[in-house]
């Protein structure tokens with residue numbers, strides 16, 4: 001089955017992973033800007049990172065017939081440094097017209113601190129000023145519920161079209177509030193700290209597939225870039241219709257991304 | 272899938288996961304030291320109670336998620352002295 005992985009950090013994956021993804025039916029990925037595993041020293045290293053996301057990765061992906069899209073921001077972890085964050089916020093607009101940029105992301109909270117909240121709000125203002133879509137990271141483990149609720153509180157203060165915002169890494173206790181508020185939600189299949197394919201399918205069965213996407217969030221940590229096909233298999237084993245599976249892994253991300261002017265997905269069936 | 276089919280499919284998985292939890296708790300108890308006062312042990316005990324309890328609405332997973340979550344205070348902006356933008 002053709003699918004889109006809407007959240008995958010390919011800068012920290014090998015070219016072999018692109019090949020495996022292509023063989024498994026992945027036709028497009030979107031890569032939110034993220035923490036590199038260490039704090040960067042200056043705004044300039046973000047400029048290089050944004051070049052990697054807008055110039056290098058699309059070429060690497062194209063070799064395997066995968067379309068590469070991206071989102072730009074300073075991630076929640078480094079957002080603790082307000083001064084550095086403001087430097088990066090000034091650089092982002094230079095890249096917004098690059099042909100693979102879908103919007104601002106993944107912004108959000110990490111430890112739910114004051115500085116993270118301040119920079120989250122400044123990213124939202126940037127997104128609104130430039131009519132950008134927004135992709136949001138929610139914290140992990142014991143911080144997730146509190147952080148997700150804080151993010152929903154802050155989002156509610158902006159007059160942004162809620163259908164252009166995706167709140168990611170939702171789990172059993174956060175998916176309801178996100179969908180009920182009218183935002184898109186993403187579920188991340190990730191060993192230990194996030195959702196498993198079975199639990200993600202449970203969430204689809206409980207909440208329906210409207211505005212719900214699923215991703216691997218593969219990165220430099222223990223993660224599995226091919227986790228989306230695991231979900232496809234689990235849905236099939238439970239007897240779900242192919243049309244429902246396709247909606248979750250292909251139609252939904254396509255529909256969400258289609259609201260961005262730079263999203264030009266080639267229909268794989270018509271290639 | 273009906274409940275019987277799901278049970279057929281999940282029984283050995285559930286059995287294996289429960290054994291893992293039991294063995295890990297045994298390992299903790301067998302080791303030197305005392306963690307009986309550690310709040311995490313209380314959380315584990317509460318989570319096991321949630322699993323064992325009967326629910327008219329099956330939301331065990333959601334309840335366990337909330338059990339392991341920090342509390343959310345609607346007034347969080349006050350603590351940070353951040354004004355609402357709306």
Ligand SMILES: [Zn+2]
Pocket residue numbers: 007009032034106137217
């Ligand atoms: Zn991510």
